[in-house]
Amino acid sequence: MDQVNVGLCGLGTVGTGVVKLLQSHADEIKYKIGSEIRIKKILVHDIEKKRDVVIESDWLTNKPEDLVNNPDIDIIIEVMGGIEDTNLLLEQAIRNKKHIVTANKDLMAVYGQKLLRLAKENKCDILYDASVAGGIPIIRSLTEGLASDKIQKIMGIVNGTTNYILTKMTDHKLAYETVLKEAQALGFAESDPTSDVDGLDAARKMTLLANLAFKMEIGLDDVEVTGIRTISQEDITFATSLGYTIKLIGIAAIYEGKVEISVEPTLLPNDHPLAQVKNEYNAVYVYGEAVGETMFYGPGAGSMPTATAVVSDLMDVVKNIRLGITGNEYIIPQYEKQLKENxxxxxxxxxxxxxxxxxxxxxxxxxxxxxxxxxxxxxxxxxxxxxxxxxxxxxxxxxxxxxxxxxxxxxxxxxxxxxxxxxxxxxxxx
Ligand SMILES: NC(=O)c1ccc[n+]([C@@H]2O[C@H](COP(=O)([O-])OP(=O)(O)OC[C@H]3O[C@@H](n4cnc5c(N)ncnc54)[C@H](OP(=O)(O)O)[C@@H]3O)[C@@H](O)[C@H]2O)c1
Structure with missing residues (x-):
């Protein structure tokens, strides 16, 4: 297998980073996996748009079938976003025996379990490390580095937008609306910030982490979600005077087989490691029965950090193909879901x-x-x-x-x- 052919869905922030990384690190990648990675096709909306990366003239297409039904393509990298149409596209690709790498937490939180089962039936890999906390290898750490342990609790700042807003509200004593406008101008918040500030984005990521950590099929409806809109400058001042910092924290914990999972504004002691995580950075604290406390910190988004996670997943798929072990058995839930009562x-x-x-x-x-x-x-x-x-x-x-x-x-x-x-x-x- 000297060469592996890839179809890339999306050439925006993350897709551009993926192409740049595959070009600039081509030698290292080939050395580590023993195969050359070749891009065959890139799916975009607008094939006329000027692109911020060097691409070959026949790569761009706006027809999904040029990728999913293309017999030359072995692996699909999905970095275009969207849920319903993207799910259908990936289902078709898996039925055509293509392995998948995706950064799409919205899709994985809704259709992840279905796609993983379909992938397993078709002996395909579906890897999604970039979907939680961008450049931080947290999914990889749960499935590999901490695989031998029993995870008891995961506590994380998994949304950069809200962490940016709360940091500015705390450090510069600014009102929520003022900081939100500044974050939108700087590109840290979307023009419609609902999914970030109301906690939905973080909830999606926490379900992905909880599913992996506790091996149960935990859905979005199981997460108790409260966003940051109601946090006032007075709340922050009182919290500070009592020695706490307010953060939007996702928590997933298990005790005697029962799980609780939430995303909510949380007061942390000022000297807690998560209280020190500022601006758009992400961090995830993991407590394992054997390992004790570990913390993963880094950029939760951005073109090159997210591309790093995507390409690392791509390299894992190639290694799995070579070893004949594609199909992700261990990602399928092992236990019946049990949630804690109030x-x-x-x-x-x-x-x-x-x-x-x-x-x-x-x-x-x-x-x-x-x-x-x-x-x-x-x-x-x-x-x-x-x-x-x-x-x-x-x-x-x-x-x-x-x-x-x-x-x-x-x-x-x-x-x-x-x-x-x-x-x-x-x-x-x-
Ligand atoms: N941005 C980050 O830092 C980050 C971090 C972690 C995960 N993610 C996830 O990565 C994914 C991509 O994010 P992004 O920020 O790179 O998005 P983006 O900048 O908006 O780029 C989306 C790309 O996909 C193409 N596209 C979208 N829908 C399409 C469709 N239906 N058919 C054909 N092409 C389509 C667009 O084509 P045109 O270029 O022609 O418009 C564009 O190239 C999302 O799932 C996001 O949640 C992003």
């Missing part, structure tokens, strides 16, 4: 509320929490900007989510509580 999810919470500034208020509030057996690690009481009102900020000890829900419900019926302004998870202290 009374089994234990964590600390930051609760901020506006209350009447009068004698007895504090007692009434603490009575509600005492009834639910909720105790506190830290409490602050401060005058509010509004006359006759005060703000109370509390950090609970570890309580169940059900205790929190019950306490919040009972607080609503209390005349001295004007508003529960915010309530966030606190993690990273154990």
């Amino acid at each position: 009374n089994e999810k234990y964590m600390q919470y930051f609760i901020r509320m506006e209350v009447d500034d009068q004698a007895g208020t504090f007692q009434k509030i603490t009575n509600i929490f005492t009834d639910e057996k909720v105790s506190f690690q830290k409490i602050l009481q401060l005058p509010s900007n509004t006359e006759k009102l005060a703000e109370i900020v509390m950090i609970t000890h570890k309580i169940s989510k059900q205790q929190l829900i019950n306490s919040r419900e009972n607080l609503k019926g209390l005349d001295v509580v004007n508003e529960i302004i915010s309530c966030y998870r606190v993690d990273g202290e154990d």
